[in-house]
Amino acid sequence: NAGVTQTPKFRVLKTGxxxxxxCAQDMNHEYMYWYRQDPGMGLRLIHYSVxxxxxxxxxxxxxxxxxxxxxxxxxxxxxxxxxSQTSVYFCASSRTEIYEQYFGPGTRLTVT
Amino acid sequence: GNSVTQMEGPVTLSEEAFLTINCTYTATGxxxxxxxxxxPGEGLQLLLKATKADDKGSNKGFEATYRKETTSFHLExxxxxxxxxxxxxxxxxSGSARQLTFGSGTQLTVLP
Numbered sequence: 001n002a003g004v005t006q007t008p009k010f011r012v013l014k015t016g017x018x019x020x021x022x023c024a025q026d027m028n029h030e031y032m033y034w035y036r037q038d039p040g041m042g043l044r045l046i047h048y049s050v051x052x053x054x055x056x057x058x059x060x061x062x063x064x065x066x067x068x069x070x071x072x073x074x075x076x077x078x079x080x081x082x083x084s085q086t087s088v089y090f091c092a093s094s095r096t097e098i099y100e101q102y103f104g105p106g107t108r109l110t111v112t
Numbered sequence: 113g114n115s116v117t118q119m120e121g122p123v124t125l126s127e128e129a130f131l132t133i134n135c136t137y138t139a140t141g142x143x144x145x146x147x148x149x150x151x152p153g154e155g156l157q158l159l160l161k162a163t164k165a166d167d168k169g170s171n172k173g174f175e176a177t178y179r180k181e182t183t184s185f186h187l188e189x190x191x192x193x194x195x196x197x198x199x200x201x202x203x204x205x206s207g208s209a210r211q212l213t214f215g216s217g218t219q220l221t222v223l224p
Contacts (some may be wrong), residue, residue: 004155033211042116042201042214043156058211090155098144098205101212103155 002026004104006091012110013081021076021107023091031094032074033058033101034066036087043090049074050097081111114139118202118215125192125222133187133218135176135202143204145169145178145185146212150199159187159200192222 007022023032030051035043045058049068063085065077074093078085088108092101119134137143144163148156160169165180174189185202202215 040216042118042216043212044214045211048211092156097211100158100161101156103157105153105155 004091004093004102006089006104006107008107009105010108012112013078014112015082017081018077018079019081019109020078021089021091021109023074023076023093023104024072025074025091025093025102026072027093027095027102028071029093029095029102030071031097031101032068033092033094034064034074034076035090035092036060036085037090037106038087046076046089081109083111085109086111114204114206114213116202116204116213116215119218120216121199122219122221125220127194127222127224128191129222131187131189131192131196131220133200133202133220134184135186135215136182136184137202137204137213138183139204139206139213141206142180143206145176146203146205147174147176147185147187148201148203148214150201150217152198156201192220194222194224196220197222 004025033048034046047066052071091104094101115138146161147159149159160171162169162178168177176187199217201217203212
């Protein structure tokens with residue numbers, strides 16, 4: 001099993017550009033999450049999904065959109081990138097909310 | 113609101129030294145508590161967890177005890193190794209929320 005994979009690993013965007021980060025899991029997990037990690041701030045939840053076709057806002061959702069069209073995939077979109085969105089983005093999945101979350105390797109995004 | 117306060121780093125120790133990383137939380141109800149570890153260039157991995165008061169989580173020589181009276185979940189290891197060098201995150205999952213709340217992380221460096 002690959003576990004949780006993220007594409008791409010690195011990306012540099014100019015302000016105003018758009019992009020989509022892809023997260024895929026092969027563990028048949030219901031729950032999926034997108035976090036951002038900034039120095040000294042731990043991980044903050046952007047959006048999450050409790051099943052195919054559902055999404056919900058986390059702690060810092062502004063400037064991001066998500067979709068969960070297939071159970072195994074969770075996409076994070078930036079419609080108009082801003083320098084404040086420079087961060088490392090982690091995707092995670094879990095069987096339900098009370099079970100261990102499994103994390104992907106992360107995507108390092110720089111917005112100039 | 114919910115929050116995790118974690119000992120600030122960085123922490124530098126010599127091999128075989130004793131490690132303590134403090135973690136306290138503010139949450140409603142009786143949350144489940146976790147320690148995650150992030151090795152360089154990787155995503156987070158669950159290190160140990162405890163789901164009720166007085167439970168002790170343990171893994172790879174690390175231990176943490178769920179102390180309800182002091183709302184704490186301090187991480188300890190009796191003899192650290194160079195391979196333990198990583199960032200350690202304390203987190204909790206409260207019954208009223210479907211998301212993990214993370215501390216800011218503690219960078220540990222172990223010198224040979």
